[in-house]
Amino acid sequence: MILQTTDSTMAEAARRAPDLMGPTWICALDQTAARGRRGRPWVNPQGNFAASLVLRPEGLPAQAALRSFVAALALRDALAAVTGRPEALGLKWPNDVLLKGGKVAGILLESTGLGGRIDHLVIGIGVNLVAAPAATEVEPGAVAPVSLAAETGTTIAPEDFLNQLAPAYDRWERAFAADGFAPIRTAWLQGATRLGQTLIARTARDEITGTFTDVDSDGQLVLETAQGPRRIAAADIFF
Missing domain, CATH: 3.30.930.10 (Bira Bifunctional Protein; Domain 2)
Incomplete structure (x- = not known):
């Protein structure tokens, strides 16, 4: 309508x-x-x-x-x-x-x-x-x-x-x-921007910097960080 x-x-x-x-x-x-x-x-x-x-x-x-x-x-x-x-x-x-x-x-x-x-x-x-x-x-x-x-x-x-x-x-x-x-x-993922590049994810509690490697089967963003992979359910993303 x-x-x-x-x-x-x-x-x-x-x-x-x-x-x-x-x-x-x-x-x-x-x-x-x-x-x-x-x-x-x-x-x-x-x-x-x-x-x-x-x-x-x-x-x-x-x-x-x-x-x-x-x-x-x-x-x-x-x-x-x-x-x-x-x-x-x-x-x-x-x-x-x-x-x-x-x-x-x-x-x-x-x-x-x-x-x-x-x-x-x-x-x-x-x-x-x-x-x-x-x-x-x-x-x-x-x-x-x-x-x-x-x-x-x-x-x-x-x-x-x-x-x-x-x-x-x-x-x-x-x-x-x-x-x-x-x-x-x-x-x-085939159309994803900045795949393989560094992103900043700001959640309600912290800021995570890492390489954007994947989106998992639950739709979470996967970042490879200095502490290992992080799966992020909700965040604002900055390049």
């Missing part, structure tokens, strides 16, 4: 989720209170893409969370289709898509449920189609944001981008359902 305006597609999805029986995309042309990971504000001028996909997945929360990789692959495919520039795209753990080394898209997952089971999973996606935040609006040291229009000259309406993204997501979701995380992990 396409909405002219809402506070955020994530909030809209949460309100509508109990009444939705099947996978549903909610796309808004304007958001008044967009947000990203950890409640951070998400700058979303009109013309950029903002949508949330509502799912009712089977399985445990950890399995559902692996759909951030599914969404990243779908985003990469959709961006490659509209630009014709697959070589310019990269995947940054845990949930960003890069264009010429700058952040062009982000992914946010939220879920509801009881007793260790998922009721609804919402996958929020934002893409800088026409404009990117200023460098002063992002965390110091973070990857600089870029827009599709400025970097490639490609212009596309949010509704038309959804027409590329939705079938791309469906293809990868079907692969995930049929064969599990293994093929998703392999495909994601």
Whole structure:
């Protein structure tokens, strides 16, 4: 569904989720209170893409969370289709898509449920189609944001981008359902940015520096550090 305006597609999805029986995309042309990971504000001028996909997945929360990789692959495919520039795209753990080394898209997952089971999973996606935040609006040291229009000259309406993204997501979701995380992990690693290079992972408690060697079968980042391999479930990543 396409909405002219809402506070955020994530909030809209949460309100509508109990009444939705099947996978549903909610796309808004304007958001008044967009947000990203950890409640951070998400700058979303009109013309950029903002949508949330509502799912009712089977399985445990950890399995559902692996759909951030599914969404990243779908985003990469959709961006490659509209630009014709697959070589310019990269995947940054845990949930960003890069264009010429700058952040062009982000992914946010939220879920509801009881007793260790998922009721609804919402996958929020934002893409800088026409404009990117200023460098002063992002965390110091973070990857600089870029827009599709400025970097490639490609212009596309949010509704038309959804027409590329939705079938791309469906293809990868079907692969995930049929064969599990293994093929998703392999495909994601093939497009990963900075594999084999030094990264800094900042968690809620510490900062870890190491060589990015892998993403494991649980979706954790694997860094080779001076103390040995470290597996990281959640962190902000800096190059």
